Amino acid sequence: MSMDAWETAKGGIRKDVGTHNYTTWIEPLSFRSLDEGTLSLASPTEFIGKWVMQNFEEPILRHVGATGMSAARLVCAAGARAMPAAVRATPDETAPRARLRQENTLDKRFNFDSFVVGKSNEMAHAAARRVASGGAVSFNPLFLHSRVGLGKTHLMQAIAWELQETQPEKKVMYLSAEQFMYRFVQSLREKATMDFKELFRTVDVLLVDDVQFISGKNNTQEEFFHTFNALVDQGKQVVISADRSPAEISDVEERITSRLQQGLVVDLHPADYELRLGVLQQRVDGFAAQNPEFEIADGVLEFLASRITASIRVLEGAVMRLFAYADLVKQEVTLEQAQDVLSDLLRASERKLTIEQIMKVTCEHYALRMSDMTSARRSRTVARPRQMAMFLAKKLTPRSYPEIGRKFGGRDHTTVLYAVRKIEELMASEPQIAEDAQLLQRKLEG
Numbered sequence: 001m002s003m004d005a006w007e008t009a010k011g012g013i014r015k016d017v018g019t020h021n022y023t024t025w026i027e028p029l030s031f032r033s034l035d036e037g038t039l040s041l042a043s044p045t046e047f048i049g050k051w052v053m054q055n056f057e058e059p060i061l062r063h064v065g066a067t068g069m070s071a072a073r074l075v076c077a078a079g080a081r082a083m084p085a086a087v088r089a090t091p092d093e094t095a096p097r098a099r100l101r102q103e104n105t106l107d108k109r110f111n112f113d114s115f116v117v118g119k120s121n122e123m124a125h126a127a128a129r130r131v132a133s134g135g136a137v138s139f140n141p142l143f144l145h146s147r148v149g150l151g152k153t154h155l156m157q158a159i160a161w162e163l164q165e166t167q168p169e170k171k172v173m174y175l176s177a178e179q180f181m182y183r184f185v186q187s188l189r190e191k192a193t194m195d196f197k198e199l200f201r202t203v204d205v206l207l208v209d210d211v212q213f214i215s216g217k218n219n220t221q222e223e224f225f226h227t228f229n230a231l232v233d234q235g236k237q238v239v240i241s242a243d244r245s246p247a248e249i250s251d252v253e254e255r256i257t258s259r260l261q262q263g264l265v266v267d268l269h270p271a272d273y274e275l276r277l278g279v280l281q282q283r284v285d286g287f288a289a290q291n292p293e294f295e296i297a298d299g300v301l302e303f304l305a306s307r308i309t310a311s312i313r314v315l316e317g318a319v320m321r322l323f324a325y326a327d328l329v330k331q332e333v334t335l336e337q338a339q340d341v342l343s344d345l346l347r348a349s350e351r352k353l354t355i356e357q358i359m360k361v362t363c364e365h366y367a368l369r370m371s372d373m374t375s376a377r378r379s380r381t382v383a384r385p386r387q388m389a390m391f392l393a394k395k396l397t398p399r400s401y402p403e404i405g406r407k408f409g410g411r412d413h414t415t416v417l418y419a420v421r422k423i424e425e426l427m428a429s430e431p432q433i434a435e436d437a438q439l440l441q442r443k444l445e446g
């Protein structure tokens with residue numbers, strides 16, 4: 001392997017991981033050596049190195065492999081020191097390792113402790129907890145669905161971890177529908193379908209991720225259906241996830257989709273502001289525990305939570321980039337820096353929500369006229385909704401206090417500040433206000 005080959009591999013990796021990930025994580029790496037199957041890359045910091053190994057090992061090794069080199073293991077560390085011989089993989093070790101990667105698909109980070117619960121996922125979380133408690137099977141299968149990056153895999157793996165820990169005698173199997181197919185096809189090729197059936201029909205809990213993958217793949221579908229029925233008939237728990245509801249999966253036989261709906265079907269909704277903030281806060285706490293010098297200015301997380309609404313995965317990607325940055329510059333991350341570091345991402349998820357829309361929806365809700373939002377009237381029936389609209393404007397748009405004040409009939413920024421505090425205070429003491437705020441926010445974000 002030469003530097004040139006690494007440059008070629010980088011082109012492929014870029015396509016796989018996307019430009020955002022590439023510029024933050026891959027670009028700063030430099031080639032160090034490829035020795036006995038171990039690819040060694042230098043990263044600017046320990047943090048970046050660790051994250052790359054955790055998240056990008058597979059595409060890196062694959063693209064290096066595509067240049068004709070054989071790399072089975074990645075070491076990515078800071079500094080220019082050569083790796084001590086002891087941590088190098090010997091040729092004997094590399095083969096079983098590669099196989100192990102196939103089998104061992106559980107990610108340590110995906111457990112119940114690290115799963116933040118909010119309104120949008122509480123049903124799914126409760127159902128997953130129930131399955132993980134390992135008691136009598138009360139719904140079968142549990143079918144979890146949502147758009148991408150909202151926690152299905154996380155919950156499924158949390159179930160698997162919990163069961164492994166509390167009931168180690170149970171045979172728990174987690175795999176993606178793609179892996180299911182791969183194993184099935186392999187068993188056909190090796191004339192070992194009996195072993196395949198035996199393997200799958202003797203598990204106590206089967207968790208199959210991304211089941212939409214079997215759409216249009218008739219033999220795999222058929223085998224999946226038999227496996228599924230055999231387990232359910234024996235009272236064994238099955239958990240399925242997909243990116244849509246059973247009824248929406250096309251090119252899968254009706255008898256299969258109807259069977260999939262016989263248990264409990266739960267969807268994870270897009271994360272709301274509180275959940276987004278909760279996930280950010282959790283990641284920051286985790287990072288700060290490892291990096292005590294890490295500091296982030298007030299308001300940065302709130303800003304990110306209000307602006308990055310796409311999915312939890314995107315949100316997580318954003319906060320990891322901030323950590324990588326903080327790790328390099330070693331100073332407090334300010335709002336300006338965060339905006340700068342994440343500018344591409346923020347542009348991509350820029351919402352079109354305007355203060356006018358917020359005023360309009362608020363007026364509709366309280367049966368007021370738009371002119372009430374900008375007028376000088378101070379009666380409570382008008383002033384309170386106006387404060388609510390100001391509060392929502394601050395929370396849901398990147399506008400500053402003075403900008404919001406100007407939109408609301410040229411009011412001073414202190415009036416807006418007061419309105420935001422007032423509503424926050426009332427939300428804690430008056431359930432009606434809290435309910436109004438939530439309802440309006442849902443309408444505006446929907």
Ligand SMILES: Nc1ncnc2c1ncn2[C@@H]1O[C@H](COP(=O)(O)OP(=O)(O)OP(=O)(O)O)[C@@H](O)[C@H]1O
Pocket residue numbers: 110114115116117121146147148149150151152153154155210243279312313316
């Ligand atoms: N409620 C949550 N609390 C903490 N982290 C979460 C939560 N939901 C999702 N995440 C994190 O977001 C990332 C994406 O989640 P996950 O892979 O489970 O999504 P998914 O719904 O399975 O997506 P896909 O449909 O693409 O497979 C993971 O890193 C996961 O840990």
